[in-house]
Amino acid sequence: MNSVNTFTGKQAFIEYYASLEKDVMQGDFYYAFAFQNEYQSEEVRQGLMEFHSQLAKKIVDDRAIFNEKNRAIATETYKDNTNLQIKFKEVKIPVGLVITKDRVLQLAWQPEPFIIEIKNKNLIKHYHSFFLQNWNTNKAIELTNEVLNRFSINYKESSLGAINNLRDNKPAQLTADEIEKVEEEWSYEFKGQERAFGQKVVGETIKLWSVPRSTAELLEFLVVATDSKQILEIGTSAGYSTLYLAMGSTYTGGQVTTIEKLKPKAKLARKHFKKSLLNNIELIEGDAYDTLRLGKLKEIDLVFLDADKENYDKYFDLVMPLLKKGGFIIADNVFDYGHMMKPYLDKVLGTKLPGSQSDPRVESYTLPLDNGVLITRKVKS
Numbered sequence: 001m002n003s004v005n006t007f008t009g010k011q012a013f014i015e016y017y018a019s020l021e022k023d024v025m026q027g028d029f030y031y032a033f034a035f036q037n038e039y040q041s042e043e044v045r046q047g048l049m050e051f052h053s054q055l056a057k058k059i060v061d062d063r064a065i066f067n068e069k070n071r072a073i074a075t076e077t078y079k080d081n082t083n084l085q086i087k088f089k090e091v092k093i094p095v096g097l098v099i100t101k102d103r104v105l106q107l108a109w110q111p112e113p114f115i116i117e118i119k120n121k122n123l124i125k126h127y128h129s130f131f132l133q134n135w136n137t138n139k140a141i142e143l144t145n146e147v148l149n150r151f152s153i154n155y156k157e158s159s160l161g162a163i164n165n166l167r168d169n170k171p172a173q174l175t176a177d178e179i180e181k182v183e184e185e186w187s188y189e190f191k192g193q194e195r196a197f198g199q200k201v202v203g204e205t206i207k208l209w210s211v212p213r214s215t216a217e218l219l220e221f222l223v224v225a226t227d228s229k230q231i232l233e234i235g236t237s238a239g240y241s242t243l244y245l246a247m248g249s250t251y252t253g254g255q256v257t258t259i260e261k262l263k264p265k266a267k268l269a270r271k272h273f274k275k276s277l278l279n280n281i282e283l284i285e286g287d288a289y290d291t292l293r294l295g296k297l298k299e300i301d302l303v304f305l306d307a308d309k310e311n312y313d314k315y316f317d318l319v320m321p322l323l324k325k326g327g328f329i330i331a332d333n334v335f336d337y338g339h340m341m342k343p344y345l346d347k348v349l350g351t352k353l354p355g356s357q358s359d360p361r362v363e364s365y366t367l368p369l370d371n372g373v374l375i376t377r378k379v380k381s
């Protein structure tokens with residue numbers, strides 16, 4: 001059912017929230033973006049606090065994204081509310097936004113409080129993905145910080161947030177968005193008799209298998225936060241993760257070399273790189289192992305391993321001499337394909353056998369993000 005309603009005035013605002021509470025209790029989630037002036041009225045702040053303390057009595061998925069400006073007030077207001085998950089991010093929305101199962105609310109405070117209530121399935125879907133997109137970005141920022149803390153690297157979280165805003169609507173971001181749209185439909189039937197090109201089993205239809213967006217953002221943030229300049233990626237596919245690595249490298253003055261063996265994918269990636277207008281990507285079409293053995297690559301700051309899992313250990317041996325001290329190897333799919341990369345895991349994490357040790361030149365850390373991202377740092381030459 002489609003409908004649009006408006007409610008104006010302080011009293012209406014508070015009453016509306018009271019009635020919303022009942023519906024939300026029956027729903028399964030409640031997402032909100034706070035807007036700049038939301039807490040300027042003590043009356044409204046009280047109303048919202050009551051609303052949230054009611055929510056906290058029942059388990060609903062209650063999350064809110066607050067602007068940096070509201071950080072102190074929100075932290076104080078919701079400090080006892082354990083059901084509310086709060087993130088801080090400079091989301092540039094002129095009004096507050098609430099998304100529930102059956103409606104989208106736009107809230108504002110000028111010249112007096114008003115609510116526009118919209119019930120429309122497509123709009124709810126749109127805002128829902130908008131919210132989660134911003135939520136996940138925060139997850140990437142948080143996990144980037146976790147890595148930086150773990151390896152004692154100084155970098156300000158707020159600088160990572162700034163990257164997000166600067167990136168909006170640039171051709172590279174739009175191209176990455178485009179890849180997300182073809183992710184499910186693109187496929188290629190490999191006719192050979194053997195398992196190939198990232199297939200897990202013989203005969204499996206080849207898909208793009210791009211990393212999820214939060215992993216891609218983590219890669220971008222790590223490039224920036226570690227000031228990596230020479231990046232190597234093994235496994236390009238359509239170029240989705242490459243674009244994020246390269247967007248990060250535009251901040252560091254760096255460049256990305258990426259290797260892809262499958263021709264149709266290399267062709268697709270080339271098209272995307274052209275569209276992105278980024279000029280810091282070099283695509284090598286060919287087998288990664290053969291390419292690395294040729295020994296033509298220069299020093300590397302950061303490597304992203306995302307190709308044939310069973311060969312990660314061979315790639316490790318070949319890239320270690322090129323990797324600068326302090327440099328990183330990031331390996332994807334530890335959770336879903338850890339069994340295929342056991343020799344690699346034994347090298348960088350050690351085995352469970354008594355006395356077993358990892359390669360003494362590295363320290364590793366598994367991030368619980370998406371398919372499991374294993375971060376390895378070269379600490380000794």
Ligand SMILES: C[S@@+](CC[C@H](N)C(=O)[O-])C[C@H]1O[C@@H](n2cnc3c(N)ncnc32)[C@H](O)[C@@H]1O
Pocket residue numbers: 196197198208209210211234235236237238239240241242259260261262265286287288289306307308
């Ligand atoms: C998981 S996909 C890469 C996804 C990409 N990193 C992204 O997130 O957008 C793995 C890719 O590695 C490629 N690949 C597999 N084995 C390879 C090899 N030995 N050399 C180069 N590329 C390989 C596959 O063709 C496939 O496109």
